[in-house]
Amino acid sequence: MFIKHLSLANFRNYENAEVALEPGVNLFVGPNGQGKTNLVEAIRYLSTLSSHRVSGYLPLIRHAQPEIDQAIIRVLAHHDSRDALLELELNRHTPNRARINKANSSRARDILGYVNTVTFAPEDLDIVKKDPSNRRDFIDELLIQVSPRFAGVFTDYERVLRQRNTLLRTARQTGAKGTSLSTLDAWDENLIKFGSEIVAARVALVERLRPLLTEAYQAIAIANNEPRILMKSSLMGATISEDDDAESLEYIDDVSVVEVEALYRGKLQSVRSKELERGITMVGPHRDDLVLLLSQLPAKGYASHGESWSFALALRLASINLLRAETRSGDPVLILDDVFAELDSGRRSRLAELVSTNEQVLITAAVGEDVPSELRARVFNVKAGEVSDGE
């Protein structure tokens, strides 16, 4: 698929912008801080309801005096000889809304599944090097694009988790009594229901991603060390990890939802007294982790800087192939935000070669010359929240 047109109103530093895009490569060039990343962030946000820079959405609404209450991202997408007009309203004081082909507006998450994107950005190094939450975000963003209904499952799980934590904290303060414990049992069942769906879906997705990852890594790294991706879960084994540090977790693979439910139920029973003591939910998908291995060693802590880059990039290239194979919208739009400056010339030209077959690629760069010349066909200049034709 590709995006024909992007309109922004009061998004980040854009008051208004109209950008006609083309299939193939579109390159956005301009000095630092002018709005290049903001532009591609808008497209990523519309397709995943998440950003690579912030967790909430309020920073996406243009900051101005007097205060602005609404930002709008509008995209005309094209796939299979059909156009779809997608509009996302980000509202400061009311829930966000989506509008598809000018129909009545609906919940924001109804927009998922129309436009798919895969973004590669310097922040992706965090997937390899940093906390479990970075890796969970990676796999969950992909899961939501493959199966948009999971956006609802995540919302439900997070709601139950919050309420259950509140109940645990209350029970800790007042001392666990009969009534609060039976309420806790009821919350447990919801936690198990939504949480097990997430765990089973992540495990299955990781298994489908694994062969694609090996292929992608070998295509960019020209090295014969083999990358692997595995899941570890707080539902497995006898130990309980004390915080969001996944070192002590055990591997999980090839499980059905029903099997995860049984594991979850058993685990909740065994940690119940500890949870009441601590006032927090200690097991579930919010405590799980992906393990990235390079030649049997964890990439986190062992891989070199260059290897970590290749690993992060391979995760994204594998995601493209997975979305292409499993969704109805064909090639996802590939966004390369500020990555060429960080790559050596060999990796630059290999990346250029790999992405040149994707139906649409959006690239940002502060210095146009950092981008291999074959990718510099359609160039836009970005300056102070305005986009104009370049070169």
Ligand SMILES: Nc1ncnc2c1ncn2[C@@H]1O[C@H](COP(=O)(O)OP(=O)(O)OP(=O)(O)O)[C@@H](O)[C@H]1O
């Ligand atoms: N909500 C907002 N309202 C107004 N301006 C914003 C908002 N959010 C970010 N900005 C401004 O947008 C600018 C950053 O834009 P962006 O990140 O797109 O830059 P860039 O062109 O990608 O730069 P670089 O080359 O450094 O990556 C900053 O000047 C920032 O202050």
Ligand SMILES: [Mg+2]
């Ligand atoms: Mg940028």
